[in-house]
Amino acid sequence: MADQHAPSLYQINTRVWLTELSRSLGRQATLDDIADAELDRLAGLGFDWIWLLSVWQTGPAAQAISRANPQWRHEFAETLPDLQDEDIAGSGFAIRDYTVHHDLGGDAALAGLRQRLRQRGLKLMLDFVPNHMAPDHRWIDEHPAYFVHGNETDLARSPQNYCRVQTEGGPLVLAYGRDPYFDGWPDTLQLNYGNDDLQQAMVGELVRIAGQCDGVRCDMAMLVVPEVFARTWGIPARPFWPEATRQVRERFPEFRFMAEVYWDMEWALQQQGFDYTYDKRLYDRLRDRQARPVREHLMADIDFQNHSARFLENHDEPRAASTFPSRVHEAAATITFLSPGLRFFHQGQFQGRRKRISPHLVRGPEEHVDARLERFYDGLLTVLRDPVLRDGRWQLLQCRQAWDGNWTADCFISFGWTGKDDARCLVAVNYSDHQSQCYVTIPWPELAGSGWQLRDRMAATLFDRDGSELVEHGLFLDMPAWAYHVFAIHRIEA
16 A cells, blocks of 8 residues: 555635624624634644635625525524524525635635645635536626526426526526436526536636635536436536546646545546545445444545545534534544545534534524533544654454454454554544444554553553564454544553
């Protein structure tokens, strides 16, 4: 296995963040008002990337739809019982123009913030939404052929997927942006990837964005893959991502692409130029609380895993604290964020926030901090700054029966990291709701002949073990439900 680097990313809801800052300042805050001390804090936590969600210009058309949609308003009111219209700015994914929103300070404010991030070793990730645009995007008038058209029959049969739009050239029936399994998003219009001019125009948008940041998270990236696009719209299209990623990297060789992707298309998009792809399958298996499917997922090829984005929550998923009970949450986070790949954290996760904030909203609810989870994440982030867990080599470890007939070894997930200067870390989790026992196979024959101290980085516990016993028999573990160890392994000097 080759050496790897497992970076960490922190997602921030930019508009909510600035709303909170505006309240403390007593005036509307922009990106210029984000304090250097806050950037120092984020850098000190060990992050490599900051993803600023929803910085692009939105418009009044999508905002009006968001405010008028009764189903959406019901969701918003569940998040904010004191909901006001001004809390609903419209979805940050209904983009009117890929320029920084004037309320955030415009392109100049973003450029200044990016420079301050760079000074602290932090890279900036922004959104790219390939599938659709806001209904008042300038292309509606300038390039109506860039959009998927329908007819009066389509509108009559599927009003949830089509709408009538007034343009400078007259009225048109256009399709809402959508994926093939759900009704359209009525605050967006669908781009037509069967149109080569549209594809090149979107590459142009990507190149322009790439001049303002270090990477993009591509929303629902699989929707524009030819087979998916044809299944959704019956329109043939040539591949977009291989050419788009190539052209961007010609200008910006270090630029990074992360795909929101589902439907077992992760590997396919990695092959089309994506550096990281969402690992929703790991999340789903952890949520189901069964160790074996999680372990089987971690048997995937290491190259795939190194390019997977591991998360427990993001702006689309329910909050982790509302999905996983506290002890399960800690166990799931230990597996997720100590595995290889991009470690993807979400604003509010460390404090145990329980209410998901829709990307249509610019204000979040007041919530109490979960002190236990906050302490856990403080410890986890400290551990993740260890070079062996960032640049080391990872391998899944076998967990064997502690004695004949004891099936609880199947409840363990264990893996090891090795790095420079003989650094070693062994992670073991009993991912079950009962006491379990196993022997973890130790893959390091060089431990034989010496004594070793196992220090749990997440607890104040130390164990001394004989290296020959470890190599010959393995490490015996007897652990309560949802318990975990993160052992740093050091030689006991004579």
